[in-house]
Every structure is written in structure tokens, then in C-alpha cells.
Amino acid sequence: MPESVVDPVDTVTEVPVAVVGAGPAGLMLAHRLGRAGVAAVAVDLRTREEIATTHRAGILEADAARDLVETGVSDRILREGHEHEGTELRFGGRAHRIDFRALVGASVWLYPQTEVFTDLADARERDGGTVHFGVRDTEVLDAATDRPRVRFTAADGTRHELRARYVVGADGSRSTCRGLVPEALRTRYGTEYPFAWFGVLVRAPASAPELVYAHSEHGFALISQRTESVQRMYFQCGPDERTEDWPDERIWETLQARVAGADGFRLAEGPVLERSVLRFRSFVQEPMRWGSLLLAGDAAHTVPPTGARGLNLALHDVKVLAGVLLRALGGEGEAALADYQPLALRRIWRAQHFSSWMTRLLHTAPGATPFELRRQLGELDSVVATRAGRAYLAEQYTGWPTAA
Numbered sequence: 003m004p005e006s007v008v009d010p011v012d013t014v015t016e017v018p019v020a021v022v023g024a025g026p027a028g029l030m031l032a033h034r035l036g037r038a039g040v041a042a043v044a045v046d047l048r049t050r051e052e053i054a055t056t057h058r059a060g061i062l063e064a065d066a067a068r069d070l071v072e073t074g075v076s077d078r079i080l081r082e083g084h085e086h087e088g089t090e091l092r093f094g095g096r097a098h099r100i101d102f103r104a105l106v107g108a109s110v111w112l113y114p115q116t117e118v119f120t121d122l123a124d125a126r127e128r129d130g131g132t133v134h135f136g137v138r139d140t141e142v143l144d145a146a147t148d149r150p151r152v153r154f155t156a157a158d159g160t161r162h163e164l165r166a167r168y169v170v171g172a173d174g175s176r177s178t179c180r181g182l183v184p185e186a187l188r189t190r191y192g193t194e195y196p197f198a199w200f201g202v203l204v205r206a207p208a209s210a211p212e213l214v215y216a217h218s219e220h221g222f223a224l225i226s227q228r229t230e231s232v233q234r235m236y237f238q239c240g241p242d243e244r245t246e247d248w249p250d251e252r253i254w255e256t257l258q259a260r261v262a263g264a265d266g267f268r269l270a271e272g273p274v275l276e277r278s279v280l281r282f283r284s285f286v287q288e289p290m291r292w293g294s295l296l297l298a299g300d301a302a303h304t305v306p307p308t309g310a311r312g313l314n315l316a317l318h319d320v321k322v323l324a325g326v327l328l329r330a331l332g333g334e335g336e337a338a339l340a341d342y343q344p345l346a347l348r349r350i351w352r353a354q355h356f357s358s359w360m361t362r363l364l365h366t367a368p369g370a371t372p373f374e375l376r377r378q379l380g381e382l383d384s385v386v387a388t389r390a391g392r393a394y395l396a397e398q399y400t401g402w403p404t405a406a
């Protein structure tokens with residue numbers, strides 16, 4: 003019996019690349035391919051509104067910021083983003099600035115992921131790219147063959163099938179695509195952390211001109227910004243912490259204690275607009291390709307947010323992947339795909355190391371001994387006290403050149 007009788011679809015679309023996941027990685031990939039004249043259709047289980055209002059990290063490497071502008075996504079980042087030429091580490095109650103510009107001639111941009119997503123979704127719409135948000139029952143079929151398909155139910159209830167040459171799984175940290183790689187062929191590397199971040203959006207003026215990463219005996223805190231009147235802050239909490247146990251006063255008391263010091267630094271307070279607990283882990287799945295399926299971004303690897311690497315890594319993956327797919331579709335064939343993993347993976351493992359190092363450097367493990375706390379202060383001191391230490395942090399945090 004022909005399959006269409008078993009599970010009829012309302013439309014069948016032939017498209018070179020089908021992308022599962024329409025977050026920043028999936029949309030940037032579709033955008034890059036579209037610019038080169040190769041169509042890509044993206045689908046996502048979440049509605050556009052859901053993605054646009056899920057608060058995520060906020061730091062873009064200068065190269066990623068420039069790519070948004072130069073590939074024609076949008077130049078809004080130049081007007082509404084903030085270029086940061088350094089960051090602050092606080093420990094032992096004192097501030098230590100890491101001057102990215104002076105140390106490694108680099109900078110980063112504070113521009114929230116939600117804005118990157120909005121720019122990309124707008125650009126897809128402007129350029130006539132197809133994106134189906136709010137779909138259900140997504141299924142990738144025949145990924146091992148050279149005629150992979152993606153089936154899904156659109157938000158209006160109609161059934162669709164994409165017949166592609168390649169399928170990209172850019173479906174985030176809870177990826178279902180990565181599970182398609184047979185267990186016997188894949189390896190998953192990872193580690194868990196005994197803490198999470200409590201993230202808040204607050205209505206208050208900025209407390210500092212740049213990000214503040216604070217180590218204290220009470221745990222880690224990160225002070226970030228959003229707009230003149232809205233700020234983003236995080237503090238280390240237990241992985242099972244519940245937001246309902248955290249009234250505004252308790253949040254402020256916790257944050258103030260973690261940044262307090264002899265210099266009298268205090269955060270400007272205001273009402274808490276949103277609160278959430280963010281669990282994280284370090285994770286990589288290899289290989290990043292199986293047959294006609296390629297994994298990109300969080301679907302293939304996740305990092306703790308401490309090093310601000312996640313979004314940057316995802317954007318780097320799709321930059322490399324777009325080049326490889328264009329070569330494959332442009333006549334080189336499948337052989338070109340062999341370049342994807344080695345080019346992406348080197349940066350992925352560097353970012354895994356840096357993210358995990360920053361996390362361990364700044365967080366207080368539950369039950370940490372006085373020795374461990376002092377050892378951490380020794381490590382922090384050795385980072386800030388020498389030019390080599392500061393330059394190491396600056397170099398990792400601001401990113402590495404694109405793999406060619």
C-alpha cells in the first residue's frame with residue numbers, strides 16, 4: 003500500500019534543506035542558504051511568540067554581531083545593542099576588570115538572544131523564506147538515505163511533508179533529532195553540575211556599565227543588563243529550587259550578599275518582573291552527522307551559560323554548515339559533508355572547556371570545604387593578577403576566529 007494512503011498529507015514540498023528547529027541556529031542557517039539561492043524550510047514546535055519571549059543569554063561575539071549585519075539579517079544590533087570592551091570579575095569583595103580591548107583587541111555585544119531571534123524571523127519573512135512555527139508531530143524519516151523527509155502537522159491542522167536532500171536538526175537542547183542517530187553509532191559526553199541559575203528580569207536602572215561575574219562564599223551571581231530600565235541578573239541556586247519560594251525581598255537580599263564588598267558596591271533594586279530556574283549541563287553528541295541528517299547548535303552540544311558561549315557556538319556551527327551544504331549541493335556531493343564535524347568540533351570542545359572552567363571557577367559547590375573556597379580565590383587571583391591570566395579569559399570569552 004502506498005504510504006500516502008496510510009498517512010495522507012495535504013502538501014508535499016520538495017526543498018533542498020529541511021531544518022527542524024527555528025531558533026537562532028535553524029533560522030540563521032536558512033538565512034545563509036537563502037542568500038546563496040538555496041531554499042530551506044524550517045519547522046518548530048514552539049510558536050513564534052513563545053520563542054521570542056523565552057529569555058536566554060545576551061552576549062554575542064563581535065564576529066557573530068558583524069555577521070548579522072553583513073549577511074543582511076539586520077543592523078538593529080548596531081543601534082540597540084551595546085558593545086562591551088571588558089567585563090568585571092568580583093571576588094573577595096573586590097572588582098577586577100578584564101579589559102578585552104587592551105588585552106586581545108576584541109569586544110562582545112550585549113544583545114539578547116530574543117532580539118537575535120526576532121531579527122532572524124523578520125528577515126525570513128522579508129526574504130520569503132518558509133518557517134512553520136507551532137507545528138506538531140514532527141517526524142524525520144529516511145534520514146539514512148539520500149531522500150530524507152520531514153513530516154509534520156501545521157498549526158492549522160494540515161499535514162505536510164518536506165522531501166529534502168538534507169535535514170538539519172537544530173532543535174535545541176531537548177533535541178529529538180539527535181536521538182535518530184543509532185545508539186550503536188553515537189557517543190554522548192557530558193557532565194552535570196550540582197547547581198542551577200535563578201534568573202530574574204528586574205525593573206531597575208543598570209548597576210554597572212558592563213557584566214559583573216561575582217564569586218562569593220554564598221555562591222555565584224551575574225549582573226547583566228537589558229535596557230535603561232530593565233536588567234537581567236542571575237544567582238546560583240539548587241537545581242530543584244522553586245520560583246514560588248522567592249519573593250522579591252529574598253531575591254534582592256541574596257543578590258546583594260553575593261556582590262557585597264569592601265568597596266560598598268550595591269545593586270539598584272526594583273520590582274522583579276520575571277523569575278525562572280535554569281538548569282544546565284555540559285553535553286556533546288558525536289557524530290554530528292548521520293546519513294543525510296546533520297546536527298547543529300544545542301541539539302549537538304550544550305554548555306553551561308557562565309562563559310556566554312552557547313548562542314555563539316550555535317551560530318558558528320551553522321556558518322560552517324552552510325558552507326559545507328552549499329558545496330555538497332553545488333556539485334561536490336556528500337563528500338563535502340565530511341568537513342563539517344572536524345571544523346565545528348574543535349571550537350565546540352574549546353567552548354566546552356572554557357564554559358566548564360568558568361563555571362567551576364565562579365560557583366560554590368554545595369558542601370565546599372574552606373580549603374576549596376581558598377583554592378578558588380587563589381585561582382581567581384592567578385587569573386586577574388597576571389596579564390597572561392587576564393588575556394586567557396579575554397581570548398576565550400570573546401571567541402575564536404571562524405574555522406575555515
Ligand code: PHB
Binds near residue numbers: 061213224226227307
Ligand atoms: C545574559 O545577559 O543573559 C547573560 C550574559 C552572560 C552570560 C549569561 C547570560 O554568561
